[in-house]
Amino acid sequence: MRKARIVAALVLVALGSYAALAQQRPARPNPMTFFVTSVPIGDGGNLGGLAGADAHCQALATASGAGDRTWHAYLSTQARPGKPAVNARDRIGTGPWYNVRGEMIARDLAHLHGDTLELARLGNNLTKQSGLTEKGQIVPGLNDFPDPRDNDWDWVKTTPYSNRHEMLTGTQPDGTAFPPELDDTCDNWTSNKDPDPSLPPGPLTAAPGKPNAQIGFPDRNGGGNGSWNSSHGTRGCSQRSLPRTHGVGMFYCFAID
Amino acid sequence: MTLPRLLMMAAFLLVLSGSYLAQGRGQAPPRPMGFFVTSVGIGRGGDLGGLAGADAHCAALAATAGAGSRTWRAYLSTQARPGQPVVHARDRIGQGPWYNSRGGLISQHQSQLHGDTLIEAQRGSNLFKQFALTEKGEVVHGVGDPMPNLHDMLTGSQTDGRAFPDSADRTCGNWTSSGAGAAQVGHSDRIGNGNTSWNSSHATTGCSQADLASWGGAGMFYCFAAD
Numbered sequence: 001m002r003k004a005r006i007v008a009a010l011v012l013v014a015l016g017s018y019a020a021l022a023q024q025r026p027a028r029p030n031p032m033t034f035f036v037t038s039v040p041i042g043d044g045g046n047l048g049g050l051a052g053a054d055a056h057c058q059a060l061a062t063a064s065g066a067g068d069r070t071w072h073a074y075l076s077t078q079a080r081p082g083k084p085a086v087n088a089r090d091r092i093g094t095g096p097w098y099n100v101r102g103e104m105i106a107r108d109l110a111h112l113h114g115d116t117l118e119l120a121r122l123g124n125n126l127t128k129q130s131g132l133t134e135k136g137q138i139v140p141g142l143n144d145f146p147d148p149r150d151n152d153w154d155w156v157k158t159t160p161y162s163n164r165h166e167m168l169t170g171t172q173p174d175g176t177a178f179p180p181e182l183d184d185t186c187d188n189w190t191s192n193k194d195p196d197p198s199l200p201p202g203p204l205t206a207a208p209g210k211p212n213a214q215i216g217f218p219d220r221n222g223g224g225n226g227s228w229n230s231s232h233g234t235r236g237c238s239q240r241s242l243p244r245t246h247g248v249g250m251f252y253c254f255a256i257d
Numbered sequence: 258m259t260l261p262r263l264l265m266m267a268a269f270l271l272v273l274s275g276s277y278l279a280q281g282r283g284q285a286p287p288r289p290m291g292f293f294v295t296s297v298g299i300g301r302g303g304d305l306g307g308l309a310g311a312d313a314h315c316a317a318l319a320a321t322a323g324a325g326s327r328t329w330r331a332y333l334s335t336q337a338r339p340g341q342p343v344v345h346a347r348d349r350i351g352q353g354p355w356y357n358s359r360g361g362l363i364s365q366h367q368s369q370l371h372g373d374t375l376i377e378a379q380r381g382s383n384l385f386k387q388f389a390l391t392e393k394g395e396v397v398h399g400v401g402d403p404m405p406n407l408h409d410m411l412t413g414s415q416t417d418g419r420a421f422p423d424s425a426d427r428t429c430g431n432w433t434s435s436g437a438g439a440a441q442v443g444h445s446d447r448i449g450n451g452n453t454s455w456n457s458s459h460a461t462t463g464c465s466q467a468d469l470a471s472w473g474g475a476g477m478f479y480c481f482a483a484d
Contacts, residue, residue: 104451113379114375114378114379116375117372117375117378117417118416120372120375120378120379121371121372121378121416121417121454121457122416122452122453122454122457122458123381123447123452123453123454124452124453125451125452125453126453127400127447127448127453128386128401128448129400129401129448130448138401142387143387143396173376173379173380174375174376174379220381220385220386220447220453221385221386221387221388222385222387224362224383225380225381225382225383226380226381226382226383226385226447226453227379227380227381230379230380231380
């Protein structure tokens with residue numbers, strides 16, 4: 001309850017400062033070209049392929065008045081017979097990208113991914129405070145409203161402040177697709193399957209025969225690293241499996257134009 | 258079943274249980290605190306009494322948390338000045354692994370902490386807001402938290418953990434100035450100045466306690482156990 005009040009107060013403060021900013025700058029100079037999906041598609045790792053995920057980005061952008069741009073999901077697919085791999089970094093234009101408040105997420109692809117040692121050590125500007133949904137919401141992250149039930153989809157879907165910081169990416173830290181041998185993309189975003197429940201859970205990585213997706217964190221907290229795009233894998237690809245590691249199947253959207 | 262066979266089975270079971278016990282012990286290695294954020298600054302801005310004063314601050318806070326037996330070093334560089342050698346922060350803190358006050362792993366080794374390879378640098382270490390705890394186990398207030406924002410950590414270091422080579426001051430006069438000068442800082446919450454650097458995000462203007470506060474800090478810093 002106390003936390004809820006604090007959050008409410010913070011939201012008010014945030015709205016207040018936003019209003020103050022808006023007053024100072026009536027014409028917002030940097031229109032939104034990046035957001036985290038405020039809601040998942042809802043069928044686990046089955047996004048209807050890249051086309052389905054892009055359509056989800058486009059629909060959410062349209063609902064918030066940014067539908068005049070071309071939106072792509074930040075997702076890779078792995079090479080399959082007759083189909084070459086697709087790298088997430090090759091799908092999102094060249095930047096710069098701004099969130100719904102006009103704050104820069106990254107100047108360009110090299111800044112976003114840390115293409116040089118110095119860029120990678122410094123990092124981009126995707127943080128818990130800037131990694132906002134298209135509605136301007138902060139994505140609940142590590143240690144937010146902890147509850148023993150926050151690994152259970154039935155709880156998570158009705159508790160909007162519980163941790164849900166895992167973004168589907170299917171991508172390596174440099175923004176490229178994984179090699180084809182194992183599943184890092186829920187079968188190129190068409191699978192809602194889980195591993196055989198009789199098998200031991202094992203580590204949060206891809207493994208032979210395991211439906212799995214690589215994820216990253218907008219709050220940069222968790223998984224033994226702070227990677228925004230490639231921290232670890234999932235327990236499976238069903239909607240019920242994703243919350244077991246604090247995800248719900250949300251992902252990043254970027255405007256390519 | 259013959260007696261020898263029974264004995265053999267008993268011996269086999271003993272060996273099994275023995276290795277199980279050994280494994281049980283091996284599964285919970287000690288994770289003593291080897292990293293913390295100072296819960297308070299020294300209070301004189303960038304004047305820490307040099308590296309020796311900063312190390313003593315680390316040791317004193319560690320002692321209050323029951324970790325006084327380790328060798329504590331402040332994560333600070335000093336710059337080469339007449340009569341003063343350059344000191345790189347990364348060379349002062351041992352080799353790791355370092356755990357926080359709740360046993361959470363901060364980094365396995367130097368290479369992970371500083372991102373010595375491209376893939377390590379892209380992934381980042383475990384030094385993020387929810388793990389970068391004080392010696393009391395508290396999360397340090399950062400961007401988006403109730404004010405004041407305390408996330409600026411004095412380091413005087415470049416992103417690779419080494420001192421700045423130039424003549425410009427990045428260390429408040431090698432941690433002796435509470436007036437003129439500048440200090441390079443990192444962010445314990447990994448938020449601010451357009452990057453997520455824990456050890457080298459930006460420089461302050463001025464070294465007084467008020468100067469540091471105006472940038473979002475209180476003259477706090479990282480402490481690591483070197484042993």
